[in-house]
Amino acid sequence: MNSFEIHALKQRTKNITFQVAAIIGLLFAVIVLLLLLINVFEDGWQRLSLQFISSYPSRKPEVAGIIAGLAGSFFMVSLAALLSVPVGIGAAIYLEEYGKKNRLGKFIEINIANLAGVPSIVYGLLGLGLFVRWFNLDRSILAGSLTMSLLIMPVIIIATREAIKAVPQGIREASYAVGATKWQTIWHHLLPISFPTILTGIILAISRAIGETAPLITIGALTYVTFLPKSIHSEFTILPIQIFNWVSRPQQAFHENAAAAIIVLIAFTLMLNSIAIILRNKFSK
Amino acid sequence: MNGSSTLLPVSETTESNRSRFSFNRDTYVVTREKVVHVILLMCALVSVFTTLGIILVLLFQTLEFFKEVPLLDFLTDTQWTPLFQDKHFGILPLLSGTLLTSLIALSVSVPLGLIIAIYLSEYAPPFLRKVLKPFLEVLAGIPTIVYGYFALITVTPLLQNIFPSLSGFNALSPGIVMGIMILPLVTSLSEDSLRVVPKGLREGGYALGASKLQVSLSIVFPSAFSGIVASVILAFSRAIGETMIVAIAAGQLPNLTANPLQPVSTMTSYIVQVSQGDTPYGTLAYNTIFAVAITLFIFTFLLNIISFRLRKRYFSSGGD
Numbered sequence: 001m002n003s004f005e006i007h008a009l010k011q012r013t014k015n016i017t018f019q020v021a022a023i024i025g026l027l028f029a030v031i032v033l034l035l036l037l038i039n040v041f042e043d044g045w046q047r048l049s050l051q052f053i054s055s056y057p058s059r060k061p062e063v064a065g066i067i068a069g070l071a072g073s074f075f076m077v078s079l080a081a082l083l084s085v086p087v088g089i090g091a092a093i094y095l096e097e098y099g100k101k102n103r104l105g106k107f108i109e110i111n112i113a114n115l116a117g118v119p120s121i122v123y124g125l126l127g128l129g130l131f132v133r134w135f136n137l138d139r140s141i142l143a144g145s146l147t148m149s150l151l152i153m154p155v156i157i158i159a160t161r162e163a164i165k166a167v168p169q170g171i172r173e174a175s176y177a178v179g180a181t182k183w184q185t186i187w188h189h190l191l192p193i194s195f196p197t198i199l200t201g202i203i204l205a206i207s208r209a210i211g212e213t214a215p216l217i218t219i220g221a222l223t224y225v226t227f228l229p230k231s232i233h234s235e236f237t238i239l240p241i242q243i244f245n246w247v248s249r250p251q252q253a254f255h256e257n258a259a260a261a262i263i264v265l266i267a268f269t270l271m272l273n274s275i276a277i278i279l280r281n282k283f284s285k
Numbered sequence: 286m287n288g289s290s291t292l293l294p295v296s297e298t299t300e301s302n303r304s305r306f307s308f309n310r311d312t313y314v315v316t317r318e319k320v321v322h323v324i325l326l327m328c329a330l331v332s333v334f335t336t337l338g339i340i341l342v343l344l345f346q347t348l349e350f351f352k353e354v355p356l357l358d359f360l361t362d363t364q365w366t367p368l369f370q371d372k373h374f375g376i377l378p379l380l381s382g383t384l385l386t387s388l389i390a391l392s393v394s395v396p397l398g399l400i401i402a403i404y405l406s407e408y409a410p411p412f413l414r415k416v417l418k419p420f421l422e423v424l425a426g427i428p429t430i431v432y433g434y435f436a437l438i439t440v441t442p443l444l445q446n447i448f449p450s451l452s453g454f455n456a457l458s459p460g461i462v463m464g465i466m467i468l469p470l471v472t473s474l475s476e477d478s479l480r481v482v483p484k485g486l487r488e489g490g491y492a493l494g495a496s497k498l499q500v501s502l503s504i505v506f507p508s509a510f511s512g513i514v515a516s517v518i519l520a521f522s523r524a525i526g527e528t529m530i531v532a533i534a535a536g537q538l539p540n541l542t543a544n545p546l547q548p549v550s551t552m553t554s555y556i557v558q559v560s561q562g563d564t565p566y567g568t569l570a571y572n573t574i575f576a577v578a579i580t581l582f583i584f585t586f587l588l589n590i591i592s593f594r595l596r597k598r599y600f601s602s603g604g605d
Contacts (some may be wrong), residue, residue, distance in 0.1 A: 006497045012594070018498050019404065021400060022400045022401060023404070028470055030420075032465060034303075036439055086328075086494050087328045087331055088328075090324065091328040094325035096486070098325060105329075112332050114593075115336060117519070117592075118585065120528065121553050122339060122343075122526075125342065125556070125574065125578045127342075129342030129346065130340055130342055130346070153332065163531065165440070182361070193593055201363055202437065204426075211427075211429070213429070213430045218574075220560065243434070247433065258438075262430075262571075266431060273423045277422050277423060281419065
């Protein structure tokens with residue numbers, strides 16, 4: 001072997017070593033996550049039953065359940081989506097179709113990029129100071145939903161902008177050519193065409209809202225609730241707070257309850273994320 | 286001829302109809318366009334008011350806090366004990382706890398994330414990327430409270446086998462789990478940066494006889510460096526703001542230490558701790574969470590701005 005061949009061999013070995021290291025790293029990350037998920041499943045699946053899903057929390061772990069958290073999460077997230085979807089889509093349309101060139105539009109754009117990076121707990125304090133105290137909404141579902149709607153709005157705006165941006169310019173021009181106004185073009189062409197992608201963003205935002213815990217702890221959502229919410233002014237709890245409460249207790253039995261509730265929570269969020277990704281891949285072709 | 290004579294009266298009637306109605310219809314359309322414009326603008330302005338709201342709410346309560354606690358104490362005192370009899374208001378223990386857990390998270394996610402990103406962008410067969418990217422996005426849907434459970438119930442006992450002196454609550458376990466949580470973020474953003482490096486640079490490397498690894502590490506990686514730095518900064522900001530993992534597993538004990546085996550409290554977990562109790566509105570303890578939150582906000586805001594600028598400049602320059 002001459003020196004060139006030795007050099008080539010060395011390079012090839014390094015190359016293969018790097019690839020092996022990268023694949024091991026990749027497998028390590030994926031396997032660790034899967035193991036953790038399996039572990040939760042093992043811890044919780046015996047507790048998972050109709051009784052668990054339909055019971056209120058209790059001091060006795062074996063009769064405690066998640067109905068209050070489920071109902072609270074459902075109402076809070078639905079209301080938050082109702083509030084933030086129209087506003088978020090409206091803001092995105094403005095930024096893409098109206099304010100793209102002016103200064104105000106650019107300012108709002110940077111502002112939204114910043115908002116997307118604000119830690120969720122800071123939104124919680126905004127909700128506490130603004131909705132709970134200033135608007136006097138107390139620890140109601142409405143206060144929680146308003147807080148959550150502000151938190152998920154950047155997600156919806158960014159997704160909707162991407163969706164509208166992807167509509168070919170020719171569609172707009174064709175619409176103007178037959179005499180449509182700007183709003184007619186948006187309403188009859190841009191929105192229907194970009195709808196699947198916007199929907200993907202909305203689903204991801206809802207999934208995020210279901211899993212968020214910290215902001216609602218901050219605005220003072222309760223941890224021990226033995227009633228279903230009756231109106232938007234009811235006090236409430238949500239599933240992640242119920243989990244937090246159970247994890248924080250020392251008894252093993254409560255940890256099993258937490259694991260069972262986590263299975264329910266993950267089932268929702270992973271299902272929503274999968275639907276969103278499948279939808280996007282289907283329509284982006 | 287026949288056709289045009291029958292058409293003429295029709296067009297005359299529509300013409301006359303239009304002249305009768307067109308004024309109303311046009312004003313209607315024009316007004317509608319204007320109203321829609323204003324409504325959409327107001328939607329966009331909601332985000333500006335959100336930012337304004339955050340800043341005002343945090344500032345207002347923080348000023349209340351600084352009426353009672355001197356700024357110098359806040360910045361230099363080495364103890365944080367607002368809920369005890371002997372009250373101290375030094376942010377340093379919370380900062381050190383936040384930095385400790387975040388740096389542990391970065392030391393897990395940055396090396397691992399970069400190796401995976403280089404592999405995915407330079408080596409991996411297309412099908413692997415096609416399978417893996419959506420998989421990572423689905424995983425990003427796991428709520429952080431679940432990672433908190435992992436850290437406390439699964440990872441801490443595992444680590445106690447390796448470090449017998451590890452306390453039940455510690456900085457190490459939530460740090461590592463947080464690292465796993467932000468790994469997809471680091472990987473995905475870094476891979477984006479690597480992929481926009483112009484092909485010509487790689488080919489230039491090969492023409493000089495460089496191996497694939499040399500091209501990847503000595504040409505592509507340095508070219509994408511500022512984009513990669515942006516992704517690491519964003520991950521750092523995410524780790525600083527992460528709440529539930531540390532609130533569950535780090536111990537909520539303000540502790541000025543660099544020892545990852547001990548319990549610590551972060552800025553976020555302190556806010557959660559106070560929010561869980563019944564802290565009456567307007568008390569000093571209530572105001573502390575706003576002073577802590579504004580510190581947190583300033584840190585993440587600066588990091589986000591730096592990352593945003595770096596990314597924007599990197600991608601608009603075409604990855605060079």
